[in-house]
Amino acid sequence: MSNQDEQPENRLRKELPEEVPSPPPAAEPERPHAEPERPPAEPQRVSAEPERAPAEGAEGAEPPLTGRQRLVQGVWPPRVTRAQLIVAVLLFGLGFGLAVQVASNSDSDSALRGARQEDLVRILDELDDRTQRLEDEKQGLEKQRQELQSSSDQAAEARRQTAEKEKQLGILAGTVAAQGPGITMTIDDTKGTVKADMLLDAVQELRAAGAEAIQVNGVRVVASTYFTDSGKSVGVDGNKIDQPYRFKVIGKSQDLEPALNIPGGVVQTLEKEQATVTVERVDKIVVDALRQVKQPDYARSSSR
């Protein structure tokens, strides 16, 4: 680069050998080569332009080596000279560096290596934004999922409660079987003196004492149950039942038994009618007589 100031001189020198081809290079081989070889690019080119035409005109007159001929000479035949070897070594270095640089630049992982700082910052910003957006989206989705889960939990809970209520109501309505502790009461009425109202009294007494499920001779007793007299026997909800009347009652037996046995109560009244009443506490009673569910014709639920 220090050759810049020498360019004019250099140009002159270059022009000289062109016009008088052979003598100057032979006479002064070192000097002219020193500079013109490459540093003075700009001026040399400018100088080369006008120069070429006359030079070629001169070439037509006496045949100096043209550039093409020199090139061919240099390439073929191969000569092992000091210059060739040195240049080969340098070019080897150049090729090596070139290949290494190209290889390292085209590595897949180094797509960002060549990027400028601003680009990198921009890319980083974009990534941050994207991360933020995705994070927001993730939070929203998670919230939604939570809501759905909790609502489905609620639905399951509601379903469970409904099922439980259905069971409770089923026991009340007599549509499902029930089991639990309670008592059995057997009324032996060989003389046929027991009437429907006495049985109804017994049922009322049992209900008042907290009976939860009652069946009489295979007929479930529910809210709408009615007792009728029919000759010597009794009808329950239209089903005729014969003595002995067996009550199966689920409830707290400590309450039920005394309630039946109180003075002037059901048992005494029945015994006054010549019937034999047996009350037993049982740990496990199964009330398995069922009633059909009957859709009410007129009554409609007013809730909801």
Next chain:
Amino acid sequence: MIAVLGLIVGVVAGLLVRPEVPAVVEPYLPIAVVAALDAVFGGLRAMLDGIFDDKVFVVSFLSNVVVAALIVFLGDKLGVGAQLSTGVVVVLGIRIFSNAAAIRRHVFRA
């Protein structure tokens, strides 16, 4: 011929060996390669002009590489590394183009 062979062998060796570029050299390698290319084009042009000299070529090649690396190094130290290396590449590119134009005129006479 030997020189061309050297270039080809160098490229092949670089592609085959694929050495990891040391971090210290990494920023200077591209600029150095461009500078060396400039030197090579200058040398080719000189050869076509019939004024080629190996000693000059060696010196110019090495000094080009060293100066280019030095400029990048200095630019990095001054905090204008990117701009300075861009400038170096532009200058070297102009020189390469002008040398290539001269070579073209020699080879194609146009």
